[in-house]
Amino acid sequence: MRESVPLDSSSAIILSQEPDVVIVGAGSAGIGAARRLLASGLTVTVLEARNRIGGRTVTRSFKGHPVDLGAHWLHAGPINPLVKLGFERGEPLRRAPTEGHFYVRGKPGSRAQSVALDRAFAMADRAMTQAAKAREDQPAAKSLPPGMGPLGHRVSDIHGLVSGRPLDEVSLHDFPSMEYADNLFIAGGLGDYVGRLGKDLPIRLNAAVHAIDWSGQGVQVDSSVGTLRAKAAIVTTPMTVLQADAIRFAPALPDEVREAIHGFTRGVYEHVILHWPDAPFKGPDRLATLIGTHRSPPGLLTRIDNTPFHFFELDQPHAMHFDRRDVHAPARFAREILTEHFGHRALRNLSVMHATTWRNDPWSRASWAVIPPGLAPIRDSLKAPVAGRIWFAGEALSRTQWGTAGGAWEEGERAAGEIAERLKASR
Ligand SMILES: Cc1cc2nc3c(=O)[nH]c(=O)nc-3n(C[C@H](O)[C@H](O)[C@H](O)COP(=O)(O)OP(=O)(O)OC[C@H]3O[C@@H](n4cnc5c(N)ncnc54)[C@H](O)[C@@H]3O)c2cc1C
Incomplete structure (x- = not known):
């Protein structure tokens, strides 16, 4: 390894400098993926460009009341993994009224x-x-x-x-x-809930990833805080951020993957x-x-x-x-x-x-990714890993919960589950 990622001096969490998996982004998808990989016994480092976790879920206090600036509804209760987990954890969930x-x-x-x-x-x-x-x-x-x-x-x-x-x-x-x-809501805000789920995970803040090299074995991830090597990477950055070439891939991503990424339009x-x-x-x-x-x-x-x-x-x-x-x-x-x-x-x-x-916002550039007419298959075409080393995850890949925090979590867990299976098989 040429450089190492400094330990996060603000926390007691030890960040692995050569983890099994690097996750790019600590929003719902990244947090869901990290928890799933850690539960499988793998080592993980999450690199997050912002100075906070949660991505497009964040709760702020106004006049002493928590108010969500991003996602607020827990949609699709019966299939939303954040609802299931919330009930298991005894989180303060409540049903959204159907009358208006x-x-x-x-x-x-x-x-x-x-x-x-x-x-x-x-x-x-x-x-x-x-x-x-x-x-x-x-x-x-x-x-x-x-x-x-x-x-x-x-x-x-x-x-x-x-x-x-x-x-x-x-x-x-x-x-x-x-x-x-x-639909459901959660007292205290959805952003704070996702923040609780990300607490104590190995996350490096202020760490913007700008290049992923997959020319050799595994991946080499270059970020504003140094370079990491890992067996695999999960990229959860919004599609609109990838469209702006915020992350350079070497070699370039296969054409069908690039076309899928560039097929989405900005949902606002x-x-x-x-x-x-x-x-x-x-x-x-x-x-x-x-x-x-x-x-x-x-x-x-x-x-x-x-x-x-x-x-x-x-x-x-x-x-x-x-x-x-x-x-x-x-x-x-x-x-x-x-x-x-x-x-x-x-x-x-x-x-x-x-x-x-x-x-x-340079780290979201949209509220979610939208599929224009004629391009419906692109959500699914991004699910296949690139060379068995780079997985994409996030709200844009979810078929039944696109544009939501629950869909992002589901996709993070899916990618993590696939990597865990693959790494277990190769041991
Ligand atoms: C105003 C608004 C209202 C919404 N309402 C709802 C709602 O009510 N219910 C709902 O379920 N969903 C809602 N959504 C959508 C929901 O917020 C998103 O679908 C979901 O949070 C996306 O999660 P994600 O993990 O895919 O992406 P993100 O949350 O965007 O996480 C990606 C992370 O990657 C980081 N990142 C980006 N580039 C880099 C880089 N180069 N290096 C390192 N890190 C990087 C970002 O900072 C971010 O933290 C809303 C969104 C908005 C904006």
Whole structure:
């Protein structure tokens, strides 16, 4: 070994300088992978570019309340590994309410209006699930049925928000594979939960990986804190970071792997965090739909964890529009729209605490990876290891939980399990 990785002086954890496996990135995928490898008796070093772990899950305190800046929902409860593990550990999980708020021009909507919205969602889901069975892929927007009424736009906008791009830029074959049912939340924030799972793991912070050489036996990983050698590497950096060539591979990755990496588009979803004690919404953790005026919030989650905090969500077109404007533009936008619905007086004690910019963070460059029409197979094509030494993992590879912390964890565990099997067999 030419150089060694210094031990992390801030912690008592000993970092192996020649571990069995190097993991790039300490988000959900990296933490899930590290725990799985350590449980198999292998040695691991995790290199993390940021000065904290958790990646796109992180919880910050505002006015003494924990608020997630990234992932917040535990989606797909029955298949989400973070839910299963959370119940085993006795973590403070709670079911997300299925009922939400429905307002028309600032007043609670009628039962008939709310039923019409539910019906429009059900029609869209049925049509998309049906259309996705056809061999030929197409933009998901093309399969939205006619006749959904004026609420059709709302349905399309919400699906675009949770997809990370407008539906005409999303693969129909990929879209309905996502499982969204049976969601949960966790008291104290999802970021803090993932942080607890990463505690005491052999992680080196402020360690940006810039090259992986797999020309010889095993891998040589060059980072800002030195060079490591290992039998295998798991790369969990977001696809958008790999697209920017943040990590140079020598030799170059096979064409089909490069094409898969470059096939994804940037999914964008950002939180504008509101502190609004007098908000009209009652009950914790409910989604609110506001219609009937010129504009609507792309998404709104109210009274998070029964606090005065709310997420005003930005979809990709809105968030990208703000890139060309001043930093206060998202806050002004949230205020303008809520004023259109509830009037100035209702917003007297509303403060905008923060607006996230994951799309411009050099270590994420997006909120998650999106599959454009025609490229649905690329999630799976990244699962095969390169030369039995480099595995990719992370949210982008998950078929049924893409774009989620649970999907990232699942993929980290999958890669780790495969490496453990392979190294055991070669002993
Ligand atoms: C605003 C927002 C809201 C979201 N809401 C939800 C939600 O409610 N529920 C949900 O499940 N998911 C949600 N997501 C998505 C979820 O956060 C991600 O899918 C998941 O956290 C990704 O985990 P990962 O391990 O694949 O990647 P990451 O968490 O991004 O981890 C990758 C790690 O690699 C590090 N890294 C990058 N480059 C390098 C390098 N060169 N060298 C070393 N380290 C590097 C990064 O710093 C990072 O820590 C949301 C995301 C955003 C942004």
